[in-house]
Amino acid sequence: MATLDAPRIVSSRRDLADSFTLNRYLETGGYSALRKALSMFPESVASEVDKASLLGRGGAGFPAGRKWSMLRRAPISYLVVNGDESEPATFKDHYLVERDPHQLVEGVIIAAYALQVTQAFIFLRGEFALGLERVQQALNEAYAHGALGSKIFGSEFSLDIVVHPGAGAYICGEETSLLEALEGKRGFPRIKPPFFPAVTGLYGEPTVVNNVETMSNLPWIINNGGEAFAALGVGRSTGTRLFALAGDVKRPGVFELEMVKNTFRDIIFDPALGGGLAEGRTLKAFIPGGVSAPWFGPDQLDTPLGQDEVGALGSMLGSGSIVVMDDASCVVRATWRITKFFSRESCGQCTPCREGSGWIERIMYRLEHGGGRMEDLDLLLDLCDNIAPGLSWPPQQTTICVLGPSIPSSVHSALSMFRDDFVAHVNHGGCPHD
Amino acid sequence: MSHFHADIRQRAEELVALYPRQRSAMLPLLHLAQEQDGYLSDEGIAEVATLTGTTPAEVRGTASFYDMFHLEPVGKYVVGVCTNIACLLAGGEELLEHASSTLGCAVGATSEDGLFTLEETECLADCNVAPCVQVNHRYVRTTTPETFDTMVQDLREGRLDHDVPSHGTLIRVKRQGGLRVAKSDIAAERAEALAARTARAEAAAAQQESK
Numbered sequence: 001m002a003t004l005d006a007p008r009i010v011s012s013r014r015d016l017a018d019s020f021t022l023n024r025y026l027e028t029g030g031y032s033a034l035r036k037a038l039s040m041f042p043e044s045v046a047s048e049v050d051k052a053s054l055l056g057r058g059g060a061g062f063p064a065g066r067k068w069s070m071l072r073r074a075p076i077s078y079l080v081v082n083g084d085e086s087e088p089a090t091f092k093d094h095y096l097v098e099r100d101p102h103q104l105v106e107g108v109i110i111a112a113y114a115l116q117v118t119q120a121f122i123f124l125r126g127e128f129a130l131g132l133e134r135v136q137q138a139l140n141e142a143y144a145h146g147a148l149g150s151k152i153f154g155s156e157f158s159l160d161i162v163v164h165p166g167a168g169a170y171i172c173g174e175e176t177s178l179l180e181a182l183e184g185k186r187g188f189p190r191i192k193p194p195f196f197p198a199v200t201g202l203y204g205e206p207t208v209v210n211n212v213e214t215m216s217n218l219p220w221i222i223n224n225g226g227e228a229f230a231a232l233g234v235g236r237s238t239g240t241r242l243f244a245l246a247g248d249v250k251r252p253g254v255f256e257l258e259m260v261k262n263t264f265r266d267i268i269f270d271p272a273l274g275g276g277l278a279e280g281r282t283l284k285a286f287i288p289g290g291v292s293a294p295w296f297g298p299d300q301l302d303t304p305l306g307q308d309e310v311g312a313l314g315s316m317l318g319s320g321s322i323v324v325m326d327d328a329s330c331v332v333r334a335t336w337r338i339t340k341f342f343s344r345e346s347c348g349q350c351t352p353c354r355e356g357s358g359w360i361e362r363i364m365y366r367l368e369h370g371g372g373r374m375e376d377l378d379l380l381l382d383l384c385d386n387i388a389p390g391l392s393w394p395p396q397q398t399t400i401c402v403l404g405p406s407i408p409s410s411v412h413s414a415l416s417m418f419r420d421d422f423v424a425h426v427n428h429g430g431c432p433h434d
Numbered sequence: 435m436s437h438f439h440a441d442i443r444q445r446a447e448e449l450v451a452l453y454p455r456q457r458s459a460m461l462p463l464l465h466l467a468q469e470q471d472g473y474l475s476d477e478g479i480a481e482v483a484t485l486t487g488t489t490p491a492e493v494r495g496t497a498s499f500y501d502m503f504h505l506e507p508v509g510k511y512v513v514g515v516c517t518n519i520a521c522l523l524a525g526g527e528e529l530l531e532h533a534s535s536t537l538g539c540a541v542g543a544t545s546e547d548g549l550f551t552l553e554e555t556e557c558l559a560d561c562n563v564a565p566c567v568q569v570n571h572r573y574v575r576t577t578t579p580e581t582f583d584t585m586v587q588d589l590r591e592g593r594l595d596h597d598v599p600s601h602g603t604l605i606r607v608k609r610q611g612g613l614r615v616a617k618s619d620i621a622a623e624r625a626e627a628l629a630a631r632t633a634r635a636e637a638a639a640a641q642q643e644s645k
Binding site for chain 2: 158165181334338
């Protein structure tokens, strides 16, 4: 049975039709956390976030508090919010920016106060036309309400927030690439080190980059205390998290669940959540954390939805998206489409990723559409090994950013789990499902 | 003589003023150029270059990186059908094929009447309504061939003009309010806050020591 008694931290207003308006936000406790935060010292606000041990909700799962504290050695210049949500089958930030933009804005103001930053940017992917409108509208209302701008709520703290649209590039979710886009350039990830924008960020100045969902947690944390947040979940995975469930389930959607307390079986099959598969279908495989993550099979269904729990089994919770494939789905076709995605989205800076993704995509294409050869199976693994040597998890890196090492995940998983399906494609001269 | 119409030019100048460095306004300005022309014309690119303090070559070089920017004219409606993993499992490829026959144009091409350009997109982050379809970057949520055809008919007959505005993802994004703080004020404010924080930390350390 799924455990559903945890408080809704970021999706408390999901059933309200006008959840995105200032009036509704104020009626449901909005901006009270900001008032409270402004009555505290900035470092006390930061320390509440430390106590919450809030892990970044973007994909890498890095502790948000540590991102902030690394910066405290030098004054921070900019706060940038990453809303470039583009990991396939991830749609939680889409929900947050459209349905609860004030919660995001309040979180950003609180974070800016804790960091003593006076300029923040909210980077949203350009395809979120409505999201861009809603967030700008929320900012306009916040300025008029005195929650943003000069001397916020009569305090000595001033802040400006600018909404910045992306323009259709998956790679801009990578934080250094996002900063390049924000500087008006091609979204090429920057060479590491320095590993963190905290050292060299926007315009070369110290910058904090946090995800939309991470920011949206802050009002609740300030209102209820970091310890109350840390009391939810287990171990390093504290609080709740938005999980985006997609693919072959009856009820795909975004669900807020307490970390670790539920399993993949719960979210996929519970009638209140995914509702199970279509009649007569059985589970073939699922991807636990975005298409960059290695796949799981029915044997891993009872794995708890926690960062370390999934990590221990050689995959990742990543962006919090779960893709379900039933027994009628063709895994070769699915793998081909995923590699086609990476091939299209590789920025082209590094040879292993740029060339490797294209080669893998073409081989996957001929396996799926006819013309595949038996030796292609080993060739695929060899190519994957050239991109991420050893095919271990977490992967070895031969490229500037982690897009490259994400390419082998699906190919390696599908080949290990369903080699027979690949063989059938070769023997059949194309997809037997067609 | 500005290529941008007066209102677009004004919004462009306001956008440039929002950023610490003018080049940062590149992507929003390119969206504005598309809002006016439907695509990035040579004149539009030249004007963005002037406004961002770059050259037309730099603007074109930047724009060509991003999928949403069109370097050639497109139809009045850019129809995007997603075929990425969640949509693939829900029949995205079949819907894309259907869209191609309904609109009468190949994927990546524009229909003869200049009304539609069809694109195969990557994940649009609306996977609970799969396969996902966007028109001019508005979710139209037509997941079946039948609803897709109805939507196209509605577009043709102007019934979706409100839901699907013309080009430009920023066409309805209007900034009101805001804050223009002088750099010197920010620096002074920050120095003061830092001094206060250091004093608090020292006081706390001294208290710790006296215990």
